[in-house]
Amino acid sequence: AQKVTQAQTEISVVEKEDVTLDCVYETRDTTYYLFWYKQPPSGELVFLIRRNSFDEQNEISGRYSWNFQKSTSSFNFTITASQVVDSAVYFCALSEANGNNRLAFGKGNQVVVIP
Amino acid sequence: DTGVSQNPRHKITKRGQNVTFRCDPISEHNRLYWYRQTLGQGPEFLTYFQNEAQLEKSRLLSDRFSAERPKGSFSTLEIQRTEQGDSAMYLCASSLVQGQETQYFGPGTRLLVL
Numbered sequence: 001a002q003k004v005t006q007a008q009t010e011i012s013v014v015e016k017e018d019v020t021l022d023c024v025y026e027t028r029d030t031t032y033y034l035f036w037y038k039q040p041p042s043g044e045l046v047f048l049i050r051r052n053s054f055d056e057q058n059e060i061s062g063r064y065s066w067n068f069q070k071s072t073s074s075f076n077f078t079i080t081a082s083q084v085v086d087s088a089v090y091f092c093a094l095s096e097a098n099g100n101n102r103l104a105f106g107k108g109n110q111v112v113v114i115p
Numbered sequence: 116d117t118g119v120s121q122n123p124r125h126k127i128t129k130r131g132q133n134v135t136f137r138c139d140p141i142s143e144h145n146r147l148y149w150y151r152q153t154l155g156q157g158p159e160f161l162t163y164f165q166n167e168a169q170l171e172k173s174r175l176l177s178d179r180f181s182a183e184r185p186k187g188s189f190s191t192l193e194i195q196r197t198e199q200g201d202s203a204m205y206l207c208a209s210s211l212v213q214g215q216e217t218q219y220f221g222p223g224t225r226l227l228v229l
Contacts, residue, residue: 004157035217043204045158045220091157100171101210102148103218105157 002027002094006106013082014114020078021109023092029053031097034068034075039108040088048090051075082113117141119221121207127227128197135193136224140209147190148218149182151175152204164190165212197228 003026013019025034036048049061051068058067063083067076079086089108095101120139128134140147145166150158161180162172166187176182179197184190194201204225208218 008155037220042222043225044222045206045208047217047219050217093157100163101146101216101218102160102163102171103150103158103208104160107155107157 002029002032002096002104004092004094004104004106006092006109008107008109010110010112012112012114015084016081018078018080019082019086019111019113020076021090021092021111023075023077023106025073025075025092025094027094027096029096029098033095033097035093035095035103036064036066036075036077037091037093037105038088039091045091049077079111082111084113084115087111087113119207119209119219121205121221121224123224124222125225125227127229129229130199131196133193133195134197134226135191136205136207136226137189137191138207138209138221139189140207141219144209144211144219145187146210146212146216146218147184148208148210149190149192150206150208152206152223153202158204158206161192194226197226199228202226202228 005024032053034051038046063080091108092106093103148163149161152158164184179195204223206223208220210216210218
């Protein structure tokens, strides 16, 4: 069974500081996909990034970067130079390549960026 | 290209009433998913369709819940005899079936059962 764990905490940062969110996952599949979604107060889940289990290369996309380590089953996410608009709940999610693609989400991290 | 849309955005109902929600996926997407999210939690999978076929239902989907996607386009989720425990955000997502495609979510329908 797939499982995602995020330390459910509220993280407050001052604008322009970096913030890193931790995600640990469990899966029996050898092929799986990891995601980060953002949920602002409006409620809509916004896709941010996705990583395939067979590609551990870490990348940077604008102010977002991620650190995927299969050895520790972790998929951490960093926002660089945070802005007030980054204030939201961030969810890590996992889907297994078994045909249905359903997402298993963590409980989310509430990020508050203080101006 | 328009995104996933859901209607209504908010619904308040009395216990025991039936409610129906609608989801319109991104037009070329053939997979459609329903999730439920309660306060302070991540979304939980309910069911999904590939075209008009409902391929999997979660144990969370009790007999009072039914979902349809009659023509492989929009989908409806009906809850019969609502209970206060049904109060939640109901989220719809769609994706393409080409490998492992990303799911894109709609704005959700927030249900409050009094």
